[in-house]
Structure formats: structure tokens, C-alpha cells
Amino acid sequence: MAKRQGTHQTTLRDRVVVSGIGVHSGKPVAMALNPAEAGTGIVFHRIDSGDMQPIHARIDRLHATDSCTTVAFDGVSVATIEHLMATFNGLGIDNVVVEIDAAEVPMMDGSAAAFVELIDQVGIVALAAPRRFVKVLKPVRIEHNGAFAELLPHNGRRFEIDIDFSSPLIGRQAFIVDLDADVFRRDLARARTFGFMKDVEFYWSRGLALGSSLDNTVVLGEDKVINPEGLRFADEFVRHKTLDAVGDLALAGAPILGTYRSYRGGHRMNAKIVETLFADSDAWTYVEAPVPAKRDLVHDQMPVRLPAAAFGPDKS
Structure with missing residues (x-):
């Protein structure tokens, strides 16, 4: 099927159900995921909470970014949304x-x-x-303890992520990508979350990360990757950080037209920018x-590289 530019808002064709384990609680x-009307955005409903208050996945509902990204409303929260949000974005x-x-959100395989x-x-x-975008008009930047994050004007959706770990198993890695559905599927979707064995043991001893295992986390020992299957990409670590950034920047509530650049960033800096x-x-x-003439626009992939000239400003 021919690809179409991302001019229209989209949703799922049908409802789909999944189950897994929560990485922090260790519980099922x-x-x-349900189709929704145009203008709904991404909305979470905690069906176990009783009141079913909608929790919009937007920056104004951000609750925490300590070890994952959490949104909340009226005392009800949903954590670890970044991989699901990255998929939507x-x-x-x-x-x-x-x-x-x-x-x-269930951790699945950590990707x-x-x-x-x-x-x-x-x-x-x-x-x-029509799909609405957030267009960056001028640079904005934040810095903290030698790390930084910035958004720059750009006629597309570019991510330039740079990580720098003292561990020789990771070291410094950089990844640059112009985001579309093909790129996301091929280069980002399979990159798993990672952590160090010494940290995992620390969390376990305090009743945290109870669902973390070699099935959903790349675990690093002192001198090797513990997972028997090894890495999916030689630079899986920076690819996963890029995946997280794609998910966290989705809290803008619309795709961002611009370049996102970070050095030693993470959930907190992603949200802060x-x-x-x-x-x-x-x-x-x-x-x-602009919306073309009405026709069948069902698709399975929708690239979102669009020229700036195709858009008109709307600050409403």
C-alpha cells in the first residue's frame, strides 16, 4: 500500500488488548487500546480506580520522571508510559x-x-x-550538571541523542534520526531498557523494580552483558534513550516539528524541555x-516528514 503524508489525524482501526507485568510492582x-475520535489525543483510563477520570498524556499532567514517565490527574496515576507513547508518536x-x-503500563520485553x-x-x-503539529520557532535549551537538552527549528522531526556512561560497556554513543514510521520500526522499536546489576539488586532490596528481569531489561555486569542473547544492536543503549525521548516528547500533545538534541539526558530533561x-x-x-479531498486513508504506516511551507501558523 502506498504511503501517505501525515496530513490527517489518525486512530486505531479496532480495539486491541494486551497483558504483561508491571516493571515496578511485578504484578499482572x-x-x-481503543479507537478514538479526532481531537481526543492519547488518554488513559484507570479502570481499577472506580471513577474512570481521564488522564491525558500531556505535559500538564506530568507527575514524575524519577525512573520512568508518569502522568496523573486527581490523585490517580499511570506510570512507565514512555514506550507506549513512543509507539504512538x-x-x-x-x-x-x-x-x-x-x-x-506493562513492560513487555523492555522495548x-x-x-x-x-x-x-x-x-x-x-x-x-487535519493533524496539528507543534512547530519550534526559535531555540530553547536547558542545562543541568553538565547535561543539556535543546529544541531547535527544523523542517522535520529530528532526534540527536548523545549518551556518555563511565562504564566501558556503554561509553559514549550518539544516534541521529529523522523520525518516521519506517525508521521507528527498523531502528528504535526493538531497543530495550537497560540497567546495571548493582542497581537492580539495590532496587530489589527495597521492594522496587520487582518485575525487572532478563526478559525485559538489558542487564550489565561489571564486565559483560548478562543477558544470554546479548544486544540487539551494537548501540542499543543510545537507541533506547532515543526511544524514550520520542515517547517523552509526545507529552507535547502533538508531534513536534524541530530538532531535539540532548547530551546525557533522560526522562526528566526530556519532559523539562x-x-x-x-x-x-x-x-x-x-x-x-492541509487536508486533501476525502478518500480512503486507511494505512499501516504514515511518515511525518513535511515541508514547512505546507503549514499555516495557528496559535489557538
Whole structure:
């Protein structure tokens, strides 16, 4: 099927259900992804909470970024949303209602691959409404303890991620990508979260990361990767950090047209740069893609590289 530019908002063709283990609680989690109308955005419903208050996956609902990204509303939260949000952002999915019966998204294999496979079961459909983007108009930057994150004007969706670990198993790695659905599937979706054995043992001793295992985490010992199968990519570590950034920047509530660059970043800085961007009304604007004549726009992949000239400003 021919690819189409990402001019329309999208959703899932049908409901799809998945279950897994929460990486922090170690308890089973069931989750359903449901189609949603244009303008809904990504919304979580904690079906175990009783009141079913919607929790919008937006920066104004950010609750915590300590070891994962958590959104909350009215005392109800959903944690570890970054890989699922990266999948929506990477595949170009704008509107989904996520029903979940626990306080965290299932970890699956520590990457976004299972969520991509889940969405492929039902497919993606375009809606009769234009997609809205957040366009970066001028540079914004934050720094902390030698690390930095910045957003720069760019006629596309570029990520330039640089990590630097003292461990010789990781060292310094850089990854640059112009994001679209093909790139996300091929280069980012399968990159797994990682951690050091000494840290895992520390968390376990305090009742944390109870669902963490070699099945969902790349674990590093003093001199080797503990997982018997090894790495999926030689630079899997920086690819996973890029995956996290794609998920965290989705808290903007719309795809960001610009370059995101970070050095030694993480969930906290990823979220903070979105807050910093929105705090300066001169640094960004909303733009919409023009909608072509109505026709069948069902698709399974939707690249989002779009020229700036195709958009008109809209700060509403």
C-alpha cells in the first residue's frame, strides 16, 4: 500500500488488548487500546480506580520522571508510559483511549516492539480532521550538571541523542534520526531498557523494580552483558534513550516539528524541555497540515516528514 503524508489525524482501526507485568510492582497488568475520535489525543483510563477520570498524556499532567514517565490527574496515576507513547508518536497515531487495570503500563520485553506488533494486528486509520503539529520557532535549551537538552527549528522531526556512561560497556554513543514510521520500526522499536546489576539488586532490596528481569531489561555486569542473547544492536543503549525521548516528547500533545538534541539526558530533561518550550510563547506555534479531498486513508504506516511551507501558523 502506498504511503501517505501525515496530513490527517489518525486512530486505531479496532480495539486491541494486551497483558504483561508491571516493571515496578511485578504484578499482572491488562491493557486495551481503543479507537478514538479526532481531537481526543492519547488518554488513559484507570479502570481499577472506580471513577474512570481521564488522564491525558500531556505535559500538564506530568507527575514524575524519577525512573520512568508518569502522568496523573486527581490523585490517580499511570506510570512507565514512555514506550507506549513512543509507539504512538513514532507510528503517527494521534488519538487512542487506553484502558488499564493497574498503575503502570506493562513492560513487555523492555522495548516498544510488542506495542508495534499489537497495533499491526488492527491497523491505523486516518480521520477526517487535519493533524496539528507543534512547530519550534526559535531555540530553547536547558542545562543541568553538565547535561543539556535543546529544541531547535527544523523542517522535520529530528532526534540527536548523545549518551556518555563511565562504564566501558556503554561509553559514549550518539544516534541521529529523522523520525518516521519506517525508521521507528527498523531502528528504535526493538531497543530495550537497560540497567546495571548493582542497581537492580539495590532496587530489589527495597521492594522496587520487582518485575525487572532478563526478559525485559538489558542487564550489565561489571564486565559483560548478562543477558544470554546479548544486544540487539551494537548501540542499543543510545537507541533506547532515543526511544524514550520520542515517547517523552509526545507529552507535547502533538508531534513536534524541530530538532531535539540532548547530551546525557533522560526522562526528566526530556519532559523539562517540553515545559520550557511551552513557557515561551515566542518559541513555538501550532501548525496544521492541509487536508486533501476525502478518500480512503486507511494505512499501516504514515511518515511525518513535511515541508514547512505546507503549514499555516495557528496559535489557538
